[in-house]
Amino acid sequence: MTGTSLDPYSDRYAQRTRGMTASEIRALFAVVSRPEVVSLAGGMPYLNALPLDAVGAMIGELVSVKGTAALQYGSGQGDLRLRERICDVMALEGIRGASPDDVVVTVGSQQGLDIVSRVFLDPGDVVLAEGPSYVGALGTFAAAEAEVIHLPMDSDGLVPAVLAEMLERLTREGRRAKFLYTVPTFNNPAGVTLSVDRRPEILALADRYDLLVLEDNPYGLLGFDGATLPALRSLSESRVIYLGSFSKTFAPGLRVGWVLASHAVREKLVLASEAQILCPPTFSQFAVAEYLDTQPWLEQVKVFRELYRERRDAMLTALTALMPAGCTWTEPGGGFYVWMTLPEGLNAKVMQPRAVHARVAYVPGIGFYADGSGERELRLSYCYPEPDRIREGVRRLAGVIEEELDLSATFLSGRGERRPAHRDRGSAASADAPAADLA
């Protein structure tokens, strides 16, 4: 008599599936979509602000007038008209003179991350990344079986001296980072921005140590003071591969992003992408191109900016008013997220069941590190809930933290940094929260 594991293929899976297990934390996200819960977890753009009637009419016309092309297979590199428009968009962040030939349209920038990883990473390769870092990127690096080394940030983003030290160390060890992955502007999840002064310093280091930089910039146009910062790619054509997205400026459901890379890299990216998906969705590309051509999309970006600024303000004001002593947080100048650090002894992952009971959701920080750190940290998003709901969510969260502090005082005071409980399984970034909640 033999037993069953309920999976006849359990001895055939690739090594990279090791972290793909059911997760308590992921299960807790099931309640997040319920209206009773104030979700400060998901990174969903506030699409109610889109002129949906106009978009609907535009899409209807797209089908009736251009349907035979819009619903057909397309080029593996992406539609030329859209690639031209993408170059116009990038020019807004200082990337001038980019050729549509060097743009590869992808299924969201997530696919861009994946094809870059496929093209550059072998198992065991080193990737440098900010700490914390975007969980979707960590997932692709994990799938490529790369080793991610995190670099701490301060309020001005990546610290050049820290990067230099790491590059020097790797050199001494005879190792080389395949690339530095960075979200320099309105970082997801940290909410900080690489200062203008530091940008050339980072690129100078890249030159000195022959480092490739993978710049992920989905939020660059969503700065609350209206100014756009120069993309790293605008400062260095040769050192930087650039990832862009329409998910935050238009609609994530269309899944349209892009990669801008030099000719040699772009050729490989196109082949890698074709092997994955044949071609990016033609209909979505036509819809985005049509939107950029026929709708006042820059005005719409301003609407988003104002709306998110108001929500950022609501969150920061509520945090200041309500959070217990010992909590710290970042103050984003744009984008969707505030990064919070809990008082000593607290663990954002352990605290989450209490938060669910209190009907408030956030994302524990541990998922944003490949090395299992970030226990005291968590990500709060302000992009989707209305300001009143944000204030209510922060109020609930403050209560949760107070209760955890009480618990910690009972059991952990005087014990120093606490040890992780057994059921912590490292970061398991890709498995620990639904991907769309972390975008």
Add this chain to the structure above:
Amino acid sequence: MIADAATPGAPVSAGAPGAVAGSSAGPFTTDPEGRAEVEGGSVALDELTVVVLAGGLDLEREVSLRSGRRVFDALRLVGMHPREADADAALLATLAAEPPDAVFIALHGQAGESGAVRTVLDLTGTPYVGSTAAACRVAWDKPNAKAAIRAAGLRTPDWVALSHATFRELGAAAVLGRIVTRFGVPLMVKPAQGGSALGAIPVRDPDELPAAMVSCLSYGDTVLIEPYVDGIEVAVSVIDLGDGLRALPAVEIVAANGVFDYAARYTAGMTTYHTPARLPTETAARLAEVAVRAHTVLGLRDLSRTDAIVTPDGAVEFLEVNVAPGMTETSLLPMAVEAAGLDLGQVCGTLLARAAQRG
């Protein structure tokens, strides 16, 4: 007649007050026309209007939704036309708009197992499958259930159940020290209420205990601590299809990493299940009897699942009972139903027919 590993699914005489003696032999099925036998006649399953209640706002919402979907699909495969409902503010209106003949409660956690939703269903006069609210209130609370089980003469590991306030007021270090002195290690720490192993942590080193307490008390205000019992982990489902309580074949659980935690429960491939459990006939029979006794002692109805450990010397240690057992693709009751030669849809349909007839 006592069930054993060789006669899966045979009815069991519990031999305890309140037990329903088994009367029929052989696997139960509905008849070829899809009718379920109930007291005083038979009911055509496809004529019943039934609701599968799943979801809720508990920590186990995801598991509940998966359980509900499995039951929903199983009922459709036997020709029924179930509706799905969430346990939310729309529930009462939904039930009032189209009152069902019966509700299948696939809610796990606080709402589904504490008796709360059942109380509300009672208020609306809606029949449901499963135990009464009063019985759930005892069974759902692990310390209360263990006390009742021990009072009935069954074995269950020693335990303490303490609230955060008690630790705070009496000094956590001193109280935990006494617990370690009394029970030793390893220990099992779990929320006094709740399922799916959420918050349950084995503690092998006393130094790990404070962090385990913090983790566990995030799930609820009271923690249950008991000695970790080494042995074969088993689950025995008990159902009552009208022909007496029957213990289904025990499912033996062998978790790949040694701990049957949330990931091991809900990730196919991480745990090996042996159904029936690889136990001597006598032990299997005793295990079945314990499950039926637990069901009876706690005054449960229709279905339950008892989790237990069979120790190396063959003793059965009761751990906890579930009044709304999981019904997901990796859950234990459906495995036992299949091993007994029964069909999940027919079993759930019959339980619904019986609930409807009970009114």
